[in-house]
Amino acid sequence: MKTMRNNAICFVIVLMSILSCSKDASPAGNVGQGGSLARFSIIGNNLYVISGPNLKTFSLTDPLNPALMDEQRVAFDIETLFPLGEFLLIGGQSGMHIFSRDAAGRPEYISAYQHVQACDPVVANDTVAFVTLRSVEGCRFTETNQLEVLDIRDKRNPQLIKAYTDFENPAGLALDGNLLFICDLENGFFMLDVSKPSDVKILHHIKGVNVHDAIARNGLLLLVGPKKLYQYDYSNPAAPRQLSTLVVPD
Amino acid sequence: MKNTAILCFLFSILLFTACYKNYDNIKVLGWVPIYSDSIDLDIKVESPRTVTSLERIYVFQQYIFAIEKAKGVHIIDNSNPEAPVPIHFLSIVGTTEVAIKDHYLYTDQLSELVVIDIHNIAEAMELGRLEGVFPNSGNLPDQNSGYFQCPDPGKAVEGWVRDSMFIPDCSI
Numbered sequence: 001m002k003t004m005r006n007n008a009i010c011f012v013i014v015l016m017s018i019l020s021c022s023k024d025a026s027p028a029g030n031v032g033q034g035g036s037l038a039r040f041s042i043i044g045n046n047l048y049v050i051s052g053p054n055l056k057t058f059s060l061t062d063p064l065n066p067a068l069m070d071e072q073r074v075a076f077d078i079e080t081l082f083p084l085g086e087f088l089l090i091g092g093q094s095g096m097h098i099f100s101r102d103a104a105g106r107p108e109y110i111s112a113y114q115h116v117q118a119c120d121p122v123v124a125n126d127t128v129a130f131v132t133l134r135s136v137e138g139c140r141f142t143e144t145n146q147l148e149v150l151d152i153r154d155k156r157n158p159q160l161i162k163a164y165t166d167f168e169n170p171a172g173l174a175l176d177g178n179l180l181f182i183c184d185l186e187n188g189f190f191m192l193d194v195s196k197p198s199d200v201k202i203l204h205h206i207k208g209v210n211v212h213d214a215i216a217r218n219g220l221l222l223l224v225g226p227k228k229l230y231q232y233d234y235s236n237p238a239a240p241r242q243l244s245t246l247v248v249p250d
Numbered sequence: 251m252k253n254t255a256i257l258c259f260l261f262s263i264l265l266f267t268a269c270y271k272n273y274d275n276i277k278v279l280g281w282v283p284i285y286s287d288s289i290d291l292d293i294k295v296e297s298p299r300t301v302t303s304l305e306r307i308y309v310f311q312q313y314i315f316a317i318e319k320a321k322g323v324h325i326i327d328n329s330n331p332e333a334p335v336p337i338h339f340l341s342i343v344g345t346t347e348v349a350i351k352d353h354y355l356y357t358d359q360l361s362e363l364v365v366i367d368i369h370n371i372a373e374a375m376e377l378g379r380l381e382g383v384f385p386n387s388g389n390l391p392d393q394n395s396g397y398f399q400c401p402d403p404g405k406a407v408e409g410w411v412r413d414s415m416f417i418p419d420c421s422i
Contacts (some may be wrong), residue, residue: 030351060351222309231332233331243262
């Protein structure tokens, strides 16, 4: 009788470890990375798409036959999609929207952070979100050009920590650890130390490039402008080094 | 007393009338779509092409995918970031976004979601298509450009021209 109970306990433990394994190993698969202005984003077996005012979720369980599994209206002015583990952050002209994802990947609305009307992509880590607000012709009626740093530890209640106004046209942005890169269109780009969200420091302002979005990972910064791609090595944050400029030839 | 009531009623009608403006007759500056004559929805691998207007970027393994709005995707071999090499142009009329998982590239083509196999990039080919899932999308004018005429969802937009128009249903 005792053996049987032990066996049962053993079985449960083994089952649990198998289950937890299969969850850990649940293939994030080999997924690429987009910039902050992206409207497409893949997490696990789901493709999320901003389409007009809607957030659409596709199942990629059968990769060749994506299936629309969910569709939710978020806001008429949503523009960008940022994957954050079990969360999705959506940037819109009037605010940032936070969704969680259930076991099947279906998004569930949690909260929104409202700000003045401006154009705004978002990037984040688990505790802090960075939103750029940009006023341009046609993009609502603000004179706001700033970086807003938000405390998102409580996903139900995002709070502004501080706004920074050192930028002319802050557009796309990229985060790698404590380094934040902000594209400032014709005004080049900024590299910032965000280790203290209440005291973000500009490390470098690099001019002479016109860029609107960025991807930063493993010390390599990729920037895109209307006509060119630029790459920088920032593995030494004190001295970022330009690696290349690419114009696709005839 | 009765007169006062009538006067009050008439006055309030006057007030309501003052609120009413006919916006149908106001002209604004906006964007008018130019349609490409023939819509070629075929996905094709072509030789590298001149950049006219880069939009999004996407990184997958050693490759950079840079989107040429509504035309396709520049594929760049970035094995050496000091010397990136454009290797192909993936022609996808109407595309605006890509995302990639396990060598399958997902993109929008007008109102459709398309799956492209890129295991062998030189011979990338369409393997799946889901129709009618993006009724709002297709090729819109640049972000933040204000009013534009809602494009015909069945046509491929080649570009946009600025013109005056009655306030259209679409705006960004």
